[in-house]
Amino acid sequence: MLITNIKALVGVHSKEKLFLRGSELNQLPILENAWLLLEDGLIKDFGLMSDLNTQYSNLNTFDATGKFVFPSWCDSHTHIVFAAPREEEFALKIAGKTYEEIAAAGGGILNSANKLQKATADELFESASIRLKDMIKQGTGALEIKSGYGLTVESELKMLRVIKRLKAAFPIPIKTTLLAAHAYPTEFKNNHQGYIDLIINELLPKVAEQGLADYIDVFCEKGFFSNEETAQILTAASNYGLKPKIHANQLSSSGAVQTGISHQAVSVDHLEETDDEVLRALSNSNTIATLLPSCSFYINIPFANAKGLIENNAIVALASDYNPGSTPSGNMNFVVSLGCIKLKMTPEQTINAATLNGAAAMELSNEVGSIAIGKTANLFITRPMTSLAYLPYSFAQSQIETVILNGEIYHG
Numbered sequence: 001m002l003i004t005n006i007k008a009l010v011g012v013h014s015k016e017k018l019f020l021r022g023s024e025l026n027q028l029p030i031l032e033n034a035w036l037l038l039e040d041g042l043i044k045d046f047g048l049m050s051d052l053n054t055q056y057s058n059l060n061t062f063d064a065t066g067k068f069v070f071p072s073w074c075d076s077h078t079h080i081v082f083a084a085p086r087e088e089e090f091a092l093k094i095a096g097k098t099y100e101e102i103a104a105a106g107g108g109i110l111n112s113a114n115k116l117q118k119a120t121a122d123e124l125f126e127s128a129s130i131r132l133k134d135m136i137k138q139g140t141g142a143l144e145i146k147s148g149y150g151l152t153v154e155s156e157l158k159m160l161r162v163i164k165r166l167k168a169a170f171p172i173p174i175k176t177t178l179l180a181a182h183a184y185p186t187e188f189k190n191n192h193q194g195y196i197d198l199i200i201n202e203l204l205p206k207v208a209e210q211g212l213a214d215y216i217d218v219f220c221e222k223g224f225f226s227n228e229e230t231a232q233i234l235t236a237a238s239n240y241g242l243k244p245k246i247h248a249n250q251l252s253s254s255g256a257v258q259t260g261i262s263h264q265a266v267s268v269d270h271l272e273e274t275d276d277e278v279l280r281a282l283s284n285s286n287t288i289a290t291l292l293p294s295c296s297f298y299i300n301i302p303f304a305n306a307k308g309l310i311e312n313n314a315i316v317a318l319a320s321d322y323n324p325g326s327t328p329s330g331n332m333n334f335v336v337s338l339g340c341i342k343l344k345m346t347p348e349q350t351i352n353a354a355t356l357n358g359a360a361a362m363e364l365s366n367e368v369g370s371i372a373i374g375k376t377a378n379l380f381i382t383r384p385m386t387s388l389a390y391l392p393y394s395f396a397q398s399q400i401e402t403v404i405l406n407g408e409i410y411h412g
């Protein structure tokens with residue numbers, strides 16, 4: 001397929017550029033009045049319309065006059081396998097209850113775990129497929145999915161197998177993260193070590209043997225998993241080659257970021273509580289700071305200090321956190337708008353953070369996240385737009401007209 005007359009081809013980073021640190025995030029290379037050639041599912045070539053080779057004239061052509069072409073969003077933090085939404089908690093939130101209060105009253109993660117344990121794998125696969133199709137139509141072309149609503153060996157494995165089926169059924173790269181340490185099941189409320197032992201001695205060996213996860217995650221937070229408990233789990237997982245991507249500093253500043261970094265985490269995610277120690281720890285670090293502004297928006301908690309992280313030369317990514325409790329939305333266009341409106345990032349910074357750095361947070365930036373020859377042809381074409389900034393500016397409305405995955409138009 002040949003795409004011609006592209007008003008702006010966005011994110012033409014060199015293939016060697018695998019992530020953008022600090023002020024590099026400002027650089028979003030764009031080719032105006034361009035063409036893009038896709039072949040065998042990959043990006044084959046691109047250039048200026050003035051230099052378009054006539055040998056391509058008999059190809060299947062898509063005329064993108066007035067339109068922008070973006071690399072697909074790379075959503076590196078989601079929990080899209082769940083049994084049921086939790087809109088009953090929505091009313092409690094409106095009435096003023098906090099996320100922690102709802103969780104303490106039996107809502108939250110344990111509520112989702114009860115429902116997931118009763119759901120069949122087929123039901124979970126069907127409902128997650130509907131969510132994933134919606135996300136793809138909204139421009140997502142690579143994502144990470146976590147377990148964490150099973151909280152028993154059997155149900156965590158059930159979730160991971162559902163994610164494996166999603167990988168096989170959908171034409172986009174998907175990475176899987178084991179998040180058995182999402183909350184303590186009620187029966188282990190007063191026996192934390194018992195649950196940790198279950199994860200380490202029973203679950204991890206099975207997950208590793210069956211190749212069901214790429215990463216390990218822990219909700220390292222007051223009232224959930226302490227730094228010491230997190231460290232135990234990360235150390236055990238490293239013996240199976242599972243690198244950490246952890247939930248850190250969402251509700252309090254508890255040292256979670258530092259624990260993640262000391263275990264060579266690929267990313268530390270959330271960081272709504274971004275104190276000076278967090279900035280220092282992530283300054284020049286190879287651990288990616290993944291920010292989830294839709295979560296801050298939805299549960300009314302502080303927004304992460306993106307500017308401080310960028311000024312301190314951290315690698316900042318943006319992701320959705322799609323889950324039934326704190327963020328019932330996987331719309332990366334809205335994430336990018338919030339990045340601008342609430343994190344005070346520029347449109348260029350948010351787009352880089354939601355594409356190339358998101359890909360890096362899944363160790364996929366060799367494959368996706370920018371427009372480079374040889375990368376997978378996962379991209380989207382907008383409606384005619386006046387400028388790049390129009391996309392985040394027109395918040396909560398989709399400017400995406402056509403989604404292309406592996407070089408072909410996606411019809412869902």
Ligand SMILES: N=CN[C@@H](CCC(=O)O)C(=O)O
Pocket residue numbers: 108109112219247250295321323324325326327
């Ligand atoms: N904080 C931990 N996990 C999710 C929320 C899970 C839930 O409420 O179901 C998050 O990233 O916000």
Ligand SMILES: [Zn+2]
Pocket residue numbers: 077078079247321323
């Ligand atoms: Zn999360």
